[in-house]
Amino acid sequence: MSDFFGYSFYESDLLHVTVGNILTLIFIIFLTRLVLRFYKVFVHKQIRALDVFDKEREALFIKSGKNIILLIGVVGAVVSLGLMPLLEAIFDYQLITTEKVTITVGNVFILIIILIITRILARLIRIILKKNFSRKTWVDEGKEYTVFKLTKYGLYGFAVLVGLTSIGIDMKLILAGAGALLVGIGFGLQYLFYDLISGLIILFEGPIKVGDVIEVDGLVARVKQIDIRTSKVLTRNGKYIIIPNSKLIGEKVVNWSHGTELTRFNVEVGVKYGSDTALVKDVLYHCALRHPDVSKNREIIVRFDNFGDSALIFTVFFWAKKTWVVETLQSEIRFDIDREFRKHNIHIPFPQRDLHIIAPSNQDPFKT
Incomplete structure (x- = not known):
């Protein structure tokens, strides 16, 4: 029996596939499908029965659970086929090599995983903030959006720093590169820099918030989205217009929603x-x-x-x-x-003019 399970289909320095590996792979696939089915039927019903999550949070929770189960199944399949040496060789392959930095396939893979986790966390934070702010009457749509945007940018900034550090890039190089970038901005990307700074001012100070009705250059529109560089507004004709943030900060803008509601x-x-x-x-x-x-x-x-x-x-x-x-x-x-x-018999007049025809006294004005 051991000879049967140990029968080799393929063998090399990095990969060794036997009958036992194939049977283990089939069992893992079957087990993964069974767990997914159980998760879909049982856990899905339990979540709905508890009535703790709203629809958006429920969908995110269920999708995340399925992805975790699939990831565990894939890892099990890789181990069962004896692919770890091959994967290690692939992950150790050097894409970029310099005196100070060496970037491998594994580093890039880790960076991608960090960004995916960050995106999931950002969506989860948005759901939590939306759920909590909906119970507070003093938090309007604009404040909720501002808090989420600042949290999102901070989370992504932290994730990028962690990701770059994880792939072996020295923080001193990052700071030096940032300094060179600022010099480039000062010379050639001034308008972009103004837009970015204006976006931060709008988000931090809040002179304009999502949901506000503003008037710019005689155009009345409602603010629908504020990003770091531009803002998106909706006109009363149903058209979306992209406005640079520097225009909202540097020029005269009438905010109809600021201060009193009347x-x-x-x-x-x-x-x-x-x-x-x-x-x-x-x-x-x-x-x-x-x-x-x-x-x-x-x-x-x-x-x-x-x-x-x-x-x-x-x-x-x-x-x-x-x-x-x-x-x-x-x-x-x-x-x-x-x-x-x-x-009430009140009349709205139309313009009227009296026409006077003056003719010489010795000539009948009605004769031609």
Whole structure:
């Protein structure tokens, strides 16, 4: 029996495959599939029965468990086939060799593993922060996003340093390279450097946060994403625009969401000469007051602005939260004003001009 299991299919200095290796491999594959099936049926149900995780965290937990089981199965398969000497030879293969640094395939593999683990940790941290911040009323979407971004950048920065150290790169070389990079930035990559610094200022100081409504160069948009170099905003037309962070810091930006939630808007209208101005004032006031998006806690003002060429000009001022679609709000108030004007027989005039024809006294102006 021992001769049967020890029968060799292939033999070399680095690899020796026998019948026993093949049977062990088959058993490991069968066992891995069995464990995956058990994990899917039993553990999946237990997680849902506990009702501890939300859907995103549950999916991440289940996927991570499956990947760990598969990784253990792959390691077992490698050991069963006697591939360790071959793998050691592959991992020891030198890709880059200098006087101070030697990078092997194994170093690159370790770096990849570190980055994968970092990515999983970043996703897990995001889920945990989202779960915890959702219970706190003082944490808005912008603060949550800022905390996650800073944590993510710090985690990836730490992972890169650990990864570079693990492959044998001296930290002194990294610092020297960073110094040379900064010199290059100072000469040729100034705008990129400004964008990066501006991104850090936005994330740390928080003058603009995700979810804010801002106005840049007359364009009103909602901030959807803030990255280290650029920010992504969504216009009211449904278009995404990428804006360099230096533009948000170095130029004039109106943040409609900063400070108080209320903003003052107005609607202007002209009425016919001879109209009852007191009635016009009352109609405009109540049209603004009864709109559901207009604040009832702030004063509504109706102002008689001017005697126009063809009309008496009135403006009604009001406060509202709905700054993102203020044009729609103003339109709805105008519809209401027009309806009330018709009901109270108040007319909105159109421009009129008197034409005087002057002709010589000895000539009939109507003769040709």
